[in-house]
Amino acid sequence: MDKLLYGTAYYDEYMPYERLDKDIEMLKEANFNVVRIAESTWGTFEPQNGEFNFTHIDKVMDAMHKAGIYVIIGTPTYAVPTWLVKEHPNVLAYTKNGQNKYGPRQNMDITNPVYLYYAERAIRKLMEHVKDHPSVIGYQADNETKHYDTRGENVQIAFQKYMKAKYKTVENLNRSFGLNYWSNAINSWEDFPNVDATINASLSCEFSKFQRKLVTDFLAWQVSIINEYKRNDQFVTQNFDFEWRGYSYGMQPDVNHFDAAKVFDFAGVDIYHPSQSELTGCEISFCGDIARSMKNNNYLVIETEAQGMAEWVPYPGQLRLQAFSHLASGANMVSYWHWHSIHNAVETYWKGVLSHDFESNPVYEEAKTIGNDFNKLSTKLINLKKENKVAVLFSNEALSALNSFKYNAKGLDYNDVLRLMYDALYKMNVDCDFIDPSSENIEKYSLIVVPPLYAASDELLLRLNKFVENGGHIVYGFRSGFSDENVKVRTTPQPGVIETACGVYYNQFVVSNNIGLKDNPFNVSEEKNHLSSWMELLIPKASAEVLAYYDHPYWGKYAAVVQNHYGKGMTTYIGCLPSDEIIEKIFENALKKCELWGIEQQFHFPIISKSGTNEAGNTIRYYFNYSNDSATINYPYNNGKELLSEKTISHNETITLKPWGFVIIVN
Amino acid sequence: MDKLLYGTAYYDEYMPYERLDKDIEMLKEANFNVVRIAESTWGTFEPQNGEFNFTHIDKVMDAMHKAGIYVIIGTPTYAVPTWLVKEHPNVLAYTKNGQNKYGPRQNMDITNPVYLYYAERAIRKLMEHVKDHPSVIGYQADNETKHYDTRGENVQIAFQKYMKAKYKTVENLNRSFGLNYWSNAINSWEDFPNVDATINASLSCEFSKFQRKLVTDFLAWQVSIINEYKRNDQFVTQNFDFEWRGYSYGMQPDVNHFDAAKVFDFAGVDIYHPSQSELTGCEISFCGDIARSMKNNNYLVIETEAQGMAEWVPYPGQLRLQAFSHLASGANMVSYWHWHSIHNAVETYWKGVLSHDFESNPVYEEAKTIGNDFNKLSTKLINLKKENKVAVLFSNEALSALNSFKYNAKGLDYNDVLRLMYDALYKMNVDCDFIDPSSENIEKYSLIVVPPLYAASDELLLRLNKFVENGGHIVYGFRSGFSDENVKVRTTPQPGVIETACGVYYNQFVVSNNIGLKDNPFNVSEEKNHLSSWMELLIPKASAEVLAYYDHPYWGKYAAVVQNHYGKGMTTYIGCLPSDEIIEKIFENALKKCELWGIEQQFHFPIISKSGTNEAGNTIRYYFNYSNDSATINYPYNNGKELLSEKTISHNETITLKPWGFVIIVN
């Protein structure tokens, strides 16, 4: 990537009247330099079976090229055309709710050969048509790809074959999965059942894993086709998304991001987040850190909100704050969904840069300033590199397994705890990467934060023990190590394999009914000294130091949080689900003990600092004010230059940050 | 209609033992003069396919005739007999939830030809049998007819043909409905999909409109059969109902009332409402105003509650208050559902005038006084005429469309806003009519209140602009004019076509998080100075006067309510969803400006005044006290006579209204 990309999705196909020249004029005025087109428009460029018509695409590519705006071509495969469903209704996937119906996108079975046949033909026709166009800098293979819970008979048979190949004998399978329970034993492969209603989480979690593999395979298949055509100067990316709770909330349960990302040149993601007084920057950082970790490289924000939904229309300054926050996490592209607001159908109220009237508006006006600044500062801000000492270890397998046994009063799941832990790091300005059980670079970190690693192989846990033995620090969330990779609960005292490193064991657990920690050991506010949900009745070993006990007449003799030296390293084991304030205090303790408590920790949310090294080898530091009130900071480094104002900033100088304002200092 | 009708539904078929003579004695004692029979009793008069047995009907007609009680015959078609479903299971409709099951009423497909064949035969047999009976004054065709969401394959095909006839080419359809989005384009009529799961509201709203047309067609078909038989002195009516939320709440989404009412001689409706301390009279007035507007004529209350459900059992006085409230809105008939409480099945707890024991009870005793007063005052109170200056413009199309994009935190829908606006008028004693986009008499009003007219043709909006230009006043609710008749959002700044008359435009909108109006411009109580849900960021034009701004650090520069002179008239545009108190204040402002603030506005709910002109040309004025406390009013007109007490009331005389009491004054 040689310059920062600032872009939007652009759909000539959806225009209510001819707009292209006027739109390009407005795009240029705002210094947008890239558009993404074509994804989801299969029905337009193949209006009937085998009839191709690339008028819209040609027209946009030509016009953009003339205007000096790059084009990214999305393959259209996530929204099947009307004729395809009419001719072959069985391309619609069977899910837990029965067969999908015509209408929505992402309703097809990504393993259906009829779908794959037509999808391949459409991709090849598209690639042949666009590959040589000078405007095209890259491709997006499909969009927000997931398995959409496809689980029809064909998928069940494929799963059966996968299981036979993996477990070899039914005896091995029955033993590994505990299938004897409730007569669920499978005593010949011919008896292999449809798993839709299984009560065995070992089986359902393995099926989820298999479904995630379908996504990896599907994307690899698409990319292999695209690669047959694409020029060497063109990239292929995906638009990965995250667990959706009205916005990008947590790790994506339906895709193994690290696995699926392997075939792509760049990681691309969409990031949507609350705004207005709810804007914290946390999702920008969380999703950005995952995206950057996918390929240990800079990434593309393929989609993020401009106006978005009515509750997201940004306050003045917020669009700028967001754009530069993406860069500060390592993005090389910020692209809006979408240019113009759509006049019909389900996303009518998901507004673009422009409203339905295509006129200028406050958001477009603010976008102009971003385009100009991106353009001006591109060489300084592009390809920001980070060398983080802290990593968060997340796991699709642990998520599936823990969510199968969401044992708590509030229904909290894996992503809730992941976000509780991540958000604490974010608010303390501890920059971090993400790793997963497949990561080869685990050992390079000083501190690993482990949300409930409910399902994990002995191998992984022993590797983590070794990491500690060699001097690393791990903060473990409750229920870590509880079951093996087959979601079979370990038959040893808990936390099983990691007991060695954690210096603690238990075989009883209860739930908290508003229980606190004894004597408020972390000195948090009274209303924050409470635990929700899960409580392990921890028994520390002699080597261990108890950081907190439960405040309870009967459970008070058990430990809640325990720290233990092991080899050259140390662990902190949290046997419960504390408040956000307590989590921060536990992290503060751990960071200080492994000497990671640094200069940036003097700042705290709503002041957010992010930094990295640019191509020239200079340190770029961003200070963001995620607040409605202005704030001041004392600049703690040697003299530097603020890039937007081009003013010099001296050591200890007081900098005022406007509401939703920020500075970028190089030194 | 030559006398006020006071009646009940009567089911000899449901009697646990022979009751007719005793019931007629009790009916007579209470001066009931009409019963509705036969609707829903198909299974009784055609117990087996082709075997007809009219014993119950004959017996009741003869006995009623002898007693001087009129009979209205209901066709039985809304409850299909057991044998029909057994012989032809496919008469059961397919809906969004799959095929209906045997048991409930209204479970059939009103377009199914097997159903229509047997229904027609049953209607003809019934009509032949009853038409000459001297007791029969009229007919009710079917009951509470709706389309019951029928959407099986036959309905889908019929819809496809309707669409082809309407839109002619797929290109026209794709463009009008924006179907290119997400590959939903239909590029040959053969591809026309099942629309059950469409994500395109243009399509789903058109389908809803088509479904409403099925109701109109079905009723017209039934009436045409009845008309072949009925005598000239007999009328045909329907029992239209309203959106149901445990009681009659809003306009009926599934029927186009004005369209469907055309074939009937009289509009008939059922009106159910909360009671006891929740009794406000509002639903009586709301439903009555719609019913009266259906044919611009007096109407029949075919069903209303006697005891009804346990939470509806009226306090002493309420049954009287309700009955005369119906008359005050223009009803010529008040009829209870139903005479006796039913001893089995789902409506066991929907009690009639009598309880299950058939004995007298307080409700029956109160009914006696009503029957006597109806009888005594019939000539004075019948055929009350109103000449209202205010109308509410409602629209089935706007309802379907707005509810497809129910964009707000509280999930409020069209009827919620309609009721918010209507109820304010009601409480201020502003008598009004209803009009819809098909109404030819729009121009006769001085003030039109327009709940969110989300979908509307240019033609309608231009007509409204013209109305203002010519001196009319309109109060528009937010989101009016937003999309065209195809639910395509307009490509101009909003509110589109009506911007001219409203003197305001916007292209941004947000949602209120408990935001108020700046400086409480309407001087309401503190807790009522708030907005919920939708907020348009209005920019007034020079000609306009801003009545209210938002109280918000960033949105505070935008207007919330704007008034504008246009031609000889004026508009008030409300860009948000204010509290009931604010709505009243906005209406007060508008009413005063168009000189409609009159004598009756000195009274306010719980004092409700209603008036009209009787056949003798006298003004009849009702004053109701919807309250547990007695109240006084000063009679503001020239001397008149109170009809119940037969006392003279002089100008300015203080009248005491008992709890749930009322007076009727003629002058």
Place this chain on the structure above:
Amino acid sequence: MDKLLYGTAYYDEYMPYERLDKDIEMLKEANFNVVRIAESTWGTFEPQNGEFNFTHIDKVMDAMHKAGIYVIIGTPTYAVPTWLVKEHPNVLAYTKNGQNKYGPRQNMDITNPVYLYYAERAIRKLMEHVKDHPSVIGYQADNETKHYDTRGENVQIAFQKYMKAKYKTVENLNRSFGLNYWSNAINSWEDFPNVDATINASLSCEFSKFQRKLVTDFLAWQVSIINEYKRNDQFVTQNFDFEWRGYSYGMQPDVNHFDAAKVFDFAGVDIYHPSQSELTGCEISFCGDIARSMKNNNYLVIETEAQGMAEWVPYPGQLRLQAFSHLASGANMVSYWHWHSIHNAVETYWKGVLSHDFESNPVYEEAKTIGNDFNKLSTKLINLKKENKVAVLFSNEALSALNSFKYNAKGLDYNDVLRLMYDALYKMNVDCDFIDPSSENIEKYSLIVVPPLYAASDELLLRLNKFVENGGHIVYGFRSGFSDENVKVRTTPQPGVIETACGVYYNQFVVSNNIGLKDNPFNVSEEKNHLSSWMELLIPKASAEVLAYYDHPYWGKYAAVVQNHYGKGMTTYIGCLPSDEIIEKIFENALKKCELWGIEQQFHFPIISKSGTNEAGNTIRYYFNYSNDSATINYPYNNGKELLSEKTISHNETITLKPWGFVIIVN
């Protein structure tokens, strides 16, 4: 039964590694003397169609025998093997939600002949194999058997035949069920419809009754097979369960317990209940009283919780308190589900005596003390007999019918009111039995408490009138007597047949909107002087005494609670749903009037007393402290001996009960 049984369910089949010797050592150490095995393990002992393998069962029987531990064999029929569903998918039942899926237990149709064929073969093979083993003391036929809402076509046809046999003619059926309503009349048996969606509660309740009969028939069939094999010294039992609301809450709607229990030698039940600070002992008493009443004999607690779910892990002392509470209600066996915690599948977090690590833990340690005390006190505590003067009359028919017309704001149903009434008796230490309409011993009681007996035959009600006439006392809940055995509402004033004995009638009813009783007649705390839901507007007859009027401006003239002398006896009729405190006061009044207010009523929850006569004819009195605080009682009887401490207790001696502690005194 010659000694108290202390046991657990034991599953060698589910063990992750060979454990038997170690487990037996631990079982012995805790004085466990019985294990239940084999239920639900069909898939293990018949791994393929017709291949039987009893290795696990043999091994466990042999080892237990050697250790002197008894074995109860459960037939495995409630969890069908994988191969059976694969070969014959139609063994899966059709319910209201469609056909069941593979995976869960209890998913089959208990009337399906393929299922019955294979089940019978498996039972016979099992019985042949185990019957002569010296360890085996008894059998459990199936487990927690219910009808699982089976309602496929075969069940519908069987129901049709049952109906024809019962009602003979369609005319009789139509009349009895009021089927004319909404054209539901069945005018030939050929038309008999599928009743899944019927709107006629007479029909749906009769179908529920028919479904309960399926359970009775299925169990009788199983027991008849077992009886062909079992030795005379072996018993057959069932593990009946209760309405489940996360724990054993109310009477089982899907089984007629008294009917189904007839074929068994002993009643067996599972009882699960809240624990920790929510432990009240109420479910132990409630379920125990039902179990004891099933056969008017001592019963077996086949399953209860050890650690159970995380919110159930007992506080120290609670496991002991629970075990002896079971004995105090008449149990001869207390058995845990289950020995070891399961490492896979849906009940992983339903923990046994041991955790997943098989190590000792506080619960196991406490179980040891129970085993030792059971062993020591067996001859004194076994076969405790009670002669209660109070009975609660419950009714499956009333439950089905009332729940079809759950008329109230809070959605309370039959079991809610049953528990409200039962719990009041429990807290007042009034020991009671359960009776149902089939009971022959109704007349032996002095006071019968009748929760809403909504559906009942004239015969039953006349018998209750006779009971009063002869000197009995009845406390009736509201809506009693309302409908006949066909759920047809009576055509007389309410409460119909029992009006004679109750001295009260009504034909109007309303609902309470936080209404209280006038002048707080029962002198309860202000916040407890309220009624929820249903209110009958009672009119007392001259003979009756009004205990309470409603506190309401209009309904205040009606009575809420009425007492009436009739013959030699008395009734108390409660026409509303009062708070728990008011219910206690009404019972106190009634108990005093029939001279049942005794010594034990000086104690009140959390002090719970239970007593009975042991085999030696001595009185055994238990005093339990269901509280976190210690408490004292004065022992009100002649000198006795406390059995655990072996100390003498003298009259009026003050006894201290520890938190969750208890004493057992014999005299």
